[in-house]
Amino acid sequence: MKEGFRQAMAWLHTWAGLIFGWLLFAIFLTGTLAYFKDEITHWMQPEVQAHPLDDGRSLAVAQNYLQQQAPTAARWFITLPTQRDPGLSVMWQDKVEPGKRGTFIQKVLDPVSGQPVQARDSKGGEFFYRFHFQLQMPYPWGRWLSTIAAMVMFVALITGIITHKKIFKDFFTFRPRKGQRSWLDGHNAVGVLVLPFHLMITYSSLVIFMSMVMPAPIMASYGDDSRAFFKELFPNTDNAPALGQSGQLLPLLPMYQQAREQWAGGHVGRVAVNNPGDVNASVNVFRASSDSVVHDFGSTVSFNGTTGELLRVSGEPSLPSVIGGSFYGLHMGHFAGPVLRWLYFICGLAGTAMIGTGLVIWLGKRQLKHAKSAAMPFELRLVEVLNIASMAGLMIAIAAFFWANRLLPVSFAARSDWEVQAFFVAWGLSLLHAMLRRGRRGWVEQLSIGALLFVAIPLLNAMTTPQHLGVSLMNGDWAMAGFDLTCLASGVFLAWAAWKMQRRTASQPKAERARGLTLKQEAG
Amino acid sequence: MLLALLMCYAGFTALCLSTDRHHGELLHRKPTSKRRVGLRLAGWLLLTVSIWPAVRASGWSQGLVEWCAVLMLSALLLVLLLPYRPRLALSLAGLSLLASPVAAFALS
Numbered sequence: 063m064k065e066g067f068r069q070a071m072a073w074l075h076t077w078a079g080l081i082f083g084w085l086l087f088a089i090f091l092t093g094t095l096a097y098f099k100d101e102i103t104h105w106m107q108p109e110v111q112a113h114p115l116d117d118g119r120s121l122a123v124a125q126n127y128l129q130q131q132a133p134t135a136a137r138w139f140i141t142l143p144t145q146r147d148p149g150l151s152v153m154w155q156d157k158v159e160p161g162k163r164g165t166f167i168q169k170v171l172d173p174v175s176g177q178p179v180q181a182r183d184s185k186g187g188e189f190f191y192r193f194h195f196q197l198q199m200p201y202p203w204g205r206w207l208s209t210i211a212a213m214v215m216f217v218a219l220i221t222g223i224i225t226h227k228k229i230f231k232d233f234f235t236f237r238p239r240k241g242q243r244s245w246l247d248g249h250n251a252v253g254v255l256v257l258p259f260h261l262m263i264t265y266s267s268l269v270i271f272m273s274m275v276m277p278a279p280i281m282a283s284y285g286d287d288s289r290a291f292f293k294e295l296f297p298n299t300d301n302a303p304a305l306g307q308s309g310q311l312l313p314l315l316p317m318y319q320q321a322r323e324q325w326a327g328g329h330v331g332r333v334a335v336n337n338p339g340d341v342n343a344s345v346n347v348f349r350a351s352s353d354s355v356v357h358d359f360g361s362t363v364s365f366n367g368t369t370g371e372l373l374r375v376s377g378e379p380s381l382p383s384v385i386g387g388s389f390y391g392l393h394m395g396h397f398a399g400p401v402l403r404w405l406y407f408i409c410g411l412a413g414t415a416m417i418g419t420g421l422v423i424w425l426g427k428r429q430l431k432h433a434k435s436a437a438m439p440f441e442l443r444l445v446e447v448l449n450i451a452s453m454a455g456l457m458i459a460i461a462a463f464f465w466a467n468r469l470l471p472v473s474f475a476a477r478s479d480w481e482v483q484a485f486f487v488a489w490g491l492s493l494l495h496a497m498l499r500r501g502r503r504g505w506v507e508q509l510s511i512g513a514l515l516f517v518a519i520p521l522l523n524a525m526t527t528p529q530h531l532g533v534s535l536m537n538g539d540w541a542m543a544g545f546d547l548t549c550l551a552s553g554v555f556l557a558w559a560a561w562k563m564q565r566r567t568a569s570q571p572k573a574e575r576a577r578g579l580t581l582k583q584e585a586g
Numbered sequence: 587m588l589l590a591l592l593m594c595y596a597g598f599t600a601l602c603l604s605t606d607r608h609h610g611e612l613l614h615r616k617p618t619s620k621r622r623v624g625l626r627l628a629g630w631l632l633l634t635v636s637i638w639p640a641v642r643a644s645g646w647s648q649g650l651v652e653w654c655a656v657l658m659l660s661a662l663l664l665v666l667l668l669p670y671r672p673r674l675a676l677s678l679a680g681l682s683l684l685a686s687p688v689a690a691f692a693l694s
Contacts, residue, residue, distance in 0.1 A: 231605075233601075233602075233661075234598075234601075234602045234605070234608055234661075234664065234665055234668060235665075236665050236666065236668065236669055237669060238669050238670070251662070251665050251666075252662070255658055255661045255662045255665060256658045256662065258654055258657075258658060259654075259655075259658060354647065354648075355647040355648055355651055356647065388647075392651065397648065397651075401587060402587075402651070402652055402655060405655040405656070405659055406655070408659060408662075409655065409658060409659075412658075412662065
């Protein structure tokens, strides 16, 4: 009975893992990259220079610029530069008749000179972030598909734990250079050792899309009016309407300082000014999401813009909102400093590796049975092609995205869309290549191309921008330097993987295959 | 975060040594049952106590997150080192035990 149950769970783990494995691999890898979303954007828009942070100067510069460019706008938004994202971003919304939404105009300013930066048009790290839950599909299909993938991931994790016979006995076990056995050991090691992260990230992704996945509780409490639910969750800042008399907006810095005092020294993320040219102007200061683990959906201090009077401080969030916010915050990791952010990144890579090794094991186990026959059955060949394209091919696609960023001319029309095109074209080509080449040869070639592309990225950066590694390291621009170095490391890793593959193709001893077979049966 | 990392790594190494198989591989003999229990106790103790420096340095919410991260990463590091550089893995554990008081001193 017990064995029957375990076998059923193993079956579920195998097939759920296979069908969604390729998609989950892409979701995990791009999601892992999204932890460095701002740093990637910084690399992809090298025109935005990094300066030492000074919020007072940034606020003054932004206010001055907006006062000149958009004195009659309905709303201003100022996003302050951070260590990770050096640009001072200002946005304003044109004034229109009530009931219509004015267009938004966004500029990135240099926080020292106050001049708008002519940054190249690029989606930057936002592309990976969006892709990892929207999958480049029209709303809401991508979100649905990724949420279903998250559910399958959760099922695969639970069934994986049940299937794994000796979690504690094999806790510290990893036996390399033993073929299939090593793959299974590796799969178990990254799975078990990083399990808290896997469970957290998968469960929290379901919490984030909870209103989509499980609308029943919301409908039960709020009826069909789901807007009421969101209104309660994200309380609106009720600001006074414009009076129509012109007024003088006070400097923003004192309000910024008062807000920080309210938060015991917490940081400011964004400042919004409503009706800046009106006597009834109001200023909302929003807290930075990097301040706490629990994601707060609206910690705000509001001021009257012309008198400077403090109007309102948002209250403490309710308990359910804290619980939801902590899952949200843990998933996003906005609060993580550089060290913890790297640990998040490594955990994400471990998750990606777990999915990848799982896919390799599925195929390896079945290939053994056909080791003697010349041709592989169609379904195994299909899995092999998809394995190559979804893993090695995705790496090539990511590199192609970065290459396109540096090679496409800055003045190119719809430039950022072409970068994304380059990503998908490269991915498509890798799929084609995997179909044409036989097995391991396909792996070796794609891994080598990926290695070349990644290793060359620091060189490419040095040739196309003035911010090569020497300069960025000297200036302490760690986002820029870290990007180059990480690409270099990824290239070296891919080269090592290609070399390993190549060596195993050259000499695959019969004995090892036979041993792998018996071990496999024992591992079940 | 450093002290928590040192303690977690040493703790996991102790737990690893408390198993017959790994003790045999690393030290080439079987542990006595007394030693096994001692190592297991020391391992669990180190892992549990390592919460304290993490929480002390960065508060409960951030500290617990950091502790979890360090816990996972130290185990991963140990398991990846064991088959390739077993002696290094052991000496790192010894080193982290030695460095822990220094790190604790710096923290307080």
